[in-house]
Amino acid sequence: MTIPTDPETGEFVRSPNHFAARITADGRDGWPVEPGRYRLVVSRACPWASRALVVRRLLGLEHAISLAVADPIQDERSWRFTLDPDGRDPVLGIRFLSEAYHKAESRYDGGISVPAVVDVPSGKLVTNDYPQITLDFSTEWTKYHRDGAPDLYPERHRDEIDEINRAVYKDVNAAVYEAGFASKQSAYEDAYSRLFARLDQLSGRLSGQRFLVGDTITEADIRLFTTLVRFDAVYHGHFKCNRNKLTEMPVLWAYARDLFQTPGFHDTVDFDHIKRHYYQVHTQINPTRIVPVGPDLSGWTTPHGREELRGRPFGDGTPPPPPPADDVLSATE
Template identity: 70%
Template sequence: MGETGTTSGGKYVEPGGEFSRDQRYIATRITADGSDGYPVEPGRYRLVVSRACPWANRLIIVRRLLGLEDAISMGVAGPTHDELSWTFDLDPDGRDPVLGIERLREAYLARHPDYPRGITVPALVDVPTGQVVTNDYAQMSLDLSTQWTAHHREGAPQLYPEPLRAEIDEVNAVVFADVNNGVYRCGFAGSQKAYEQAYHRLFDRLDWLSERLAEQRYLVGDAITEADVRLFTTLVRFDPVYHGHFKCNRQKLTEMPVLWAYARDLFQTPGFGDTIDFDHIKRHYYEVHRDINPTGVVPLGPDLAGWLTPHDREELGGRPFGDGTAPPPPPPAERVDPAHTPLR
């Protein structure tokens, strides 16, 4: 997930070793029955994200597909951060207009004054108290599907349908280990051995995914599920960031025909491509990870026009939203800067 570091000499690589992600999160849940003390309540919580972060991007997509924009407001942090926290530098006066804070760190410390770990996005914040509720990104997106059903839009898709949950969980587990986190294991490897192990594990899994998706349009079942959301946010960042910056360079996504067509299919689906800000994505990785890219120079490429080319995946059948419907366009205040996306 979006980890804090520093924009001047931050440490992400473990010298001589293998990258290990701290997966201890604030596990409090917002549930329909309020069993953790935070009941589902429209207007009470604010989702804080950065469009740069793949883990936060999942929540942006799921919230959009389910039509929860009116129920859960969204604050967008800037694409870079310093050693303390993500900041709201996109907002007037550098403050989130709802929470009134300059740094996401303030919401974490409001609940846990001695919070010992990184200040991460996505995070759900309780607006009345200004306290972070949870940053457990994997559970957060599932809870949007299962706990907020009373506030889903009419025609919302089933992203985590009960009959498919075991298979979705199984696919998600290997995709997380080898792909979502696998690109980071390549990029932050501190030794040649650790890098090569991560590299082979990543591309072996991408080959496995290519085989799986060669004859079926989506990862599980015949409609988009949580599994597709989780894979997409890594694939969409592959050529702009992971191929070069993280040395995941056996092939570009554009050189993997099945995965490239699959990614374009999703990108052109309402709720996916319209959440992607390529400028924020590139600025985050290349400016923040100074131990990998000391100059902070951000590459101008790649050309984005290919994202809008025909993918022909509809020939495999499937219905993007199952028995549901496409979401409406994003609210004007949440639209990506047209200069940062090919979807102009």
């Protein structure tokens, strides 16, 4: 995998989300909400894709939006379906996610990213706009939410959620990559400093409240969780984000365990996929492709004590039922 960096500054350059059509209840972009029509393509290794996995589980959209899981190990053609029989996704009939990208735009030569939502009848990619995908699951697919589904993007809190999401994206979600992929010392140190300054700020916020916004789980918690759950396994060592481990930051460690132990979170996390992807794909950082044995991840199931703070994960709703058999992770079976 070639990591794109700015030759002058050494900063990591992230590819834009080129395909930004929206699947909406009124179909205004030409893609109407329709159960069974779309397939969500993810890697369980990818934090951006993991957001969509968590939201889909919490809202109960498994039976409305099918799931394709890519191999955590990419080759030069990017995400591939080598986990499936004959190396083909059984619904889309393709070997590589890039095939859906090129059906949507034959001359597309940009990055191939997950999550991606593909229109099953045409085989075309609809969107890879990961920030909007989860918001639309919450706001446009409401007709197909399960009974008791939480409101992950409550209207009264949207401005606050959006503000926190912007800060968390810049200084946490993206900053770990900017530190890990930097090609110059100054770029690395800038990302490192922003990351830990923001984690300290978030720790202070969460010391007196159970969730980031309001009294229930929201989109903001999900976006922070997917970085925190990967922190000790890959970002601390592989990306040199090593001022502290997550386990050495008491408030954030308890907060992350609280979420992990909530149905809909831990059952989307596959530490094996996470570790193999980062250590075996990023050969510019880890040319030996050796996957470390540690750290010990058993602490994720230990008591967190966050129940003493005000807040209920699902508010007046209910936890999701166990995942469908097709969605069960090998690590959690």
